[in-house]
Amino acid sequence: MVNIGDVARAAGVARSTASYAMTGKRAVSDEVRMRVRQAAMDLGYTPNAGARALATSRSNVIGLLAQFLPDEFAPAMLQYLQGVTDTARDLGYDILLSSDADGRSALKRITDSRMVDGVVLLNVAEDDDRLPVLRAAAQPGALVGLPRDCTGVDVFDLDFEEAGRVMVEHLARLGHRELILVSQPEHVVERGGAYVWRLQNAALEAAAAKGITLHTVFGAATQPDIGRDLHALLDAHPGATGLLLNNEAAAAALPTVLRSRDLETPGDLSVIGRYSDEFARSFSLPYSSIESAPDRLGRMAVRQLVRRIENQVPESDPYVVRFVHPELVDRGSTALPASRQ
Amino acid sequence: MVNIGDVARAAGVARSTASYAMTGKRAVSDEVRMRVRQAAMDLGYTPNAGARALATSRSNVIGLLAQFLPDEFAPAMLQYLQGVTDTARDLGYDILLSSDADGRSALKRITDSRMVDGVVLLNVAEDDDRLPVLRAAAQPGALVGLPRDCTGVDVFDLDFEEAGRVMVEHLARLGHRELILVSQPEHVVERGGAYVWRLQNAALEAAAAKGITLHTVFGAATQPDIGRDLHALLDAHPGATGLLLNNEAAAAALPTVLRSRDLETPGDLSVIGRYSDEFARSFSLPYSSIESAPDRLGRMAVRQLVRRIENQVPESDPYVVRFVHPELVDRGSTALPASRQ
DNA sequence: TCGATAAGTCGAACCGGTTCGACACGTCGA
DNA sequence: TCGACGTGTCGAACCGGTTCGACTTATCGA
Numbered sequence: 001m002v003n004i005g006d007v008a009r010a011a012g013v014a015r016s017t018a019s020y021a022m023t024g025k026r027a028v029s030d031e032v033r034m035r036v037r038q039a040a041m042d043l044g045y046t047p048n049a050g051a052r053a054l055a056t057s058r059s060n061v062i063g064l065l066a067q068f069l070p071d072e073f074a075p076a077m078l079q080y081l082q083g084v085t086d087t088a089r090d091l092g093y094d095i096l097l098s099s100d101a102d103g104r105s106a107l108k109r110i111t112d113s114r115m116v117d118g119v120v121l122l123n124v125a126e127d128d129d130r131l132p133v134l135r136a137a138a139q140p141g142a143l144v145g146l147p148r149d150c151t152g153v154d155v156f157d158l159d160f161e162e163a164g165r166v167m168v169e170h171l172a173r174l175g176h177r178e179l180i181l182v183s184q185p186e187h188v189v190e191r192g193g194a195y196v197w198r199l200q201n202a203a204l205e206a207a208a209a210k211g212i213t214l215h216t217v218f219g220a221a222t223q224p225d226i227g228r229d230l231h232a233l234l235d236a237h238p239g240a241t242g243l244l245l246n247n248e249a250a251a252a253a254l255p256t257v258l259r260s261r262d263l264e265t266p267g268d269l270s271v272i273g274r275y276s277d278e279f280a281r282s283f284s285l286p287y288s289s290i291e292s293a294p295d296r297l298g299r300m301a302v303r304q305l306v307r308r309i310e311n312q313v314p315e316s317d318p319y320v321v322r323f324v325h326p327e328l329v330d331r332g333s334t335a336l337p338a339s340r341q
Numbered sequence: 342m343v344n345i346g347d348v349a350r351a352a353g354v355a356r357s358t359a360s361y362a363m364t365g366k367r368a369v370s371d372e373v374r375m376r377v378r379q380a381a382m383d384l385g386y387t388p389n390a391g392a393r394a395l396a397t398s399r400s401n402v403i404g405l406l407a408q409f410l411p412d413e414f415a416p417a418m419l420q421y422l423q424g425v426t427d428t429a430r431d432l433g434y435d436i437l438l439s440s441d442a443d444g445r446s447a448l449k450r451i452t453d454s455r456m457v458d459g460v461v462l463l464n465v466a467e468d469d470d471r472l473p474v475l476r477a478a479a480q481p482g483a484l485v486g487l488p489r490d491c492t493g494v495d496v497f498d499l500d501f502e503e504a505g506r507v508m509v510e511h512l513a514r515l516g517h518r519e520l521i522l523v524s525q526p527e528h529v530v531e532r533g534g535a536y537v538w539r540l541q542n543a544a545l546e547a548a549a550a551k552g553i554t555l556h557t558v559f560g561a562a563t564q565p566d567i568g569r570d571l572h573a574l575l576d577a578h579p580g581a582t583g584l585l586l587n588n589e590a591a592a593a594a595l596p597t598v599l600r601s602r603d604l605e606t607p608g609d610l611s612v613i614g615r616y617s618d619e620f621a622r623s624f625s626l627p628y629s630s631i632e633s634a635p636d637r638l639g640r641m642a643v644r645q646l647v648r649r650i651e652n653q654v655p656e657s658d659p660y661v662v663r664f665v666h667p668e669l670v671d672r673g674s675t676a677l678p679a680s681r682q
Numbered sequence: 683t684c685g686a687t688a689a690g691t692c693g694a695a696c697c698g699g700t701t702c703g704a705c706a707c708g709t710c711g712a
Numbered sequence: 713t714c715g716a717c718g719t720g721t722c723g724a725a726c727c728g729g730t731t732c733g734a735c736t737t738a739t740c741g742a
Binding site (some may be wrong): 354355356357358359367368370373392394395396397398561 | 688689690691692693694696697699700
Binding site for chain 3 (some may be wrong): 052
């Protein structure tokens with residue numbers, strides 16, 4: 001394998017000069033720079049990543065800790081990955097992916113061994129057990145998802161409180177008086193998915209403020225069950241004129257349920273979901289929804305992480321907790337309320 | 342950061358001895374081994390990955406080249422990733438993930454810089470432009486998907502020919518005389534997805550051998566279109582009693598289509614799909630299907646790759662092209678044919 | 683009892699980059 | 713005309729591991 005010594009020899013200069021010519025970290029005469037470049041091209045030189053990492057203590061790799069949970073909806077996870085990998089590549093970083101169930105030890109390994117310059121954590125739980133490890137690490141970290149304690153890390157998440165309010169207030173404004181909110185299943189909440197509560201509580205508050213009835217329920221995460229849940233809900237609350245879905249599986253199952261009950265949106269029922277535009281497209285869901293923007297969150301996390309790695313953010317600079325404002329994408333599934341009788 | 346010198350000093354031995362004590366590459370007295378281990382624990386020592394890679398020319402990282410295409414179905418891709426990452430971790434390797442649209446340059450970069458010890462390629466096209474780069478690389482590679490030219494790499498794929506035969510022969514045995522096969526959209530084929538042809542041609546041959554009529558069509562890959570396609574097909578071929586689906590989107594859309602036409606499986610129509618069990622579960626698809634086993638393919642590719650990296654496969658050992666035998670998972674969606682009139 | 687062998691340890695060199703200090707040269711201002 | 717300064721280049725040291733050859737000591741068989 002050709003190394004920088006070979007390049008230097010071919011160009012007739014010292015190794016250090018070859019290095020400076022290629023990295024630009026010191027002034028080099030135009031003529032020498034050309035000779036070195038040419039030699040590197042001719043020999044097909046590529047710097048050895050390990051050697052460079054050793055010398056600079058920088059690997060140009062970002063660690064990505066995901067967890068592929070069976071009840072997470074796959075399309076959303078892939079969008080996170082996409083946002084993260086694309087942005088990293090644009091900024092000159094590669095991605096070291098870990099989907100290890102034991103996130104703690106995976107995180108410790110890749111940070112302690114200096115394989116990565118920084119870390120992005122996905123599926124962050126309210127009391128995420130990876131956070132202590134991350135805080136003890138020498139590298140900075142960015143989270144997608146809001147933990148209870150945000151010290152020492154940069155945090156990005158959808159503003160689920162605002163999302164809950166937007167959903168309720170949108171339908172309230174149209175005159176609805178009784179709504180149903182279907183959340184993620186309870187075990188997602190138990191695992192630390194506090195966003196479920198955040199949206200639900202804000203929705204309940206907004207409903208109370210408007211004097212609206214809001215029925216809340218944790219729906220299942222898989223198809224046959226969630227379909228049954230939806231039927232049962234519509235049976236149980238015949239006066240409800242609006243349906244709010246903080247549950248991807250429920251949104252995917254709804255068209256079939258409504259068809260079999262001969263209900264139409266928005267004529268018989270107004271519906272607002274919470275999922276990504278990509279998700280809506282791939283299932284061709286006709287419901288207005290709060291855009292959950294997974295790719296955008298991944299992108300933001302990487303951007304900030306790289307800023308910190310490259311110290312454009314001085315050490316003293318405060319860590320950020322940034323919420324993406326929930327945007328309601330209108331697909332025409334809401335209207336004035338009509339009795340469902 | 343604590344390095345091996347610190348550990349050696351704390352244990353009262355030479356750096357080399359500390360190294361031998363930890364790697365076990367030379368005999369070391371029990372007493373010294375204990376002292377070194379203890380010192381390493383006390384100091385919280387973790388070897389520097391870059392330094393080790395430089396010294397051993399081994400990174401213990403596997404490159405994973407995927408492409409997140411909008412018309413690939415997300416759940417399947419995630420299953421490939423899962424199979425690859427889990428297996429790699431079990432074998433002591435980390436995963437460097439690239440989803441770069443320009444797979445060629447990404448592959449060249451990570452191999453030339455010695456960041457990885459080997460590479461797994463997903464979404465392999467018939468004339469994949471990454472293959473020349475891979476063959477020129479110093480590291481071994483394993484493919485998921487069958488290219489035209491398999492020299493110099495290990496290849497793993499589902500046996501799509503056999504899958505086509507199994508589908509047709511299963512329904513032929515039940516007495517069906519007219520079938521429809523819905524394949525992936527044409528642009529998947531154009532991109533080099535030869536598996537579409539492989540299944541379709543084998544199915545046509547099998548049908549011819551049995552004297553059965555088989556209508557073939559390239560279906561759309563997204564929901565509203567594929568639903569229309571299915572309706573049109575059922576209209577166009579009222580005599581068909583069996584439906585074969587080599588198209589995930591079609592399978593996902595079928596329940597709605599059948600319900601709206603008031604058709605039941607297997608009473609009115611026998612159906613066989615080709616997708617993973619996981620996919621079937623997450624959409625609760627009630628159709629018997631050929632298991633496409635993406636996680637298993639990922640697992641096999643990594644296993645073989647690691648064998649080659651660690652040279653348990655001597656250089657002379659022939660490269661393998663291994664097909665996973667298609668297994669028909671019976672979900673009760675096939676039966677004796679009935680006229681659909 | 684002696685030499686061959688094995689076990690255990692050490693120091694030095696090496697992997698392939700980067701970076702620091704020193705130095706040679708040319709230019710400019712006083 | 714001379715010293716100060718800026719520019720471009722070089723050699724050596726360093727990052728943190730691994731590995732090779734040499735050396736010491738203990739063990740065994742003849």
